[in-house]
Amino acid sequence: MSAQLAVIVKPGSRSPGIVISGESVTVRVREPAVEGRATEAARRAIAAALRVPQSAVTLVRGATSRHKSFAIAGLTSVEIFQRLTN
Numbered sequence: 001m002s003a004q005l006a007v008i009v010k011p012g013s014r015s016p017g018i019v020i021s022g023e024s025v026t027v028r029v030r031e032p033a034v035e036g037r038a039t040e041a042a043r044r045a046i047a048a049a050l051r052v053p054q055s056a057v058t059l060v061r062g063a064t065s066r067h068k069s070f071a072i073a074g075l076t077s078v079e080i081f082q083r084l085t086n
Contacts, residue, residue, distance in 0.1 A: 003077040004060060005046065005070050011038035018049050020084055039063065046070055050083045 005025065013028035020026075029041035039059060047054040050072060062068035072080055 001076065002071045002073045003075055003080055005072055005077075005080055007042065007046070007068050007070065009033075009038055009042045009066050009068055011041075011066075016041075016045065018045060018084060020081075025084065033066075036063065039068065042068065043070065046072070050075065050080060 007025045007027050010026060010028045011031060011033040013030060016028050016030050018025065018027050027042040027045055029038050029045060031037040031041040043057050043059065044054055047057045050057075052072065052074060056073040056075075058071050058073075060069045060071045075083070
């Protein structure tokens with residue numbers, strides 16, 4: 001079982017974190033958008049926020065875009081949003 005989470009990554013942010021606005025999820029990271037560093041930081045932030053191992057979060061789409069989709073192993077879409085909002 002796995003679900004997908006679509007996010008917008010904001011690299012170079014002064015205040016990192018995850019912001020939920022309606023159905024939109026924004027992940028702010030300090031790392032620059034160079035050589036995949038922002039994507040990796042976003043993956044780690046998502047894993048920490050969902051309380052799952054980093055290996056459970058994999059990039060599905062958007063390696064070079066700010067709009068990315070991550071697969072989260074072991075959680076449903078409902079569980080993902082419950083964990084992000086609590």
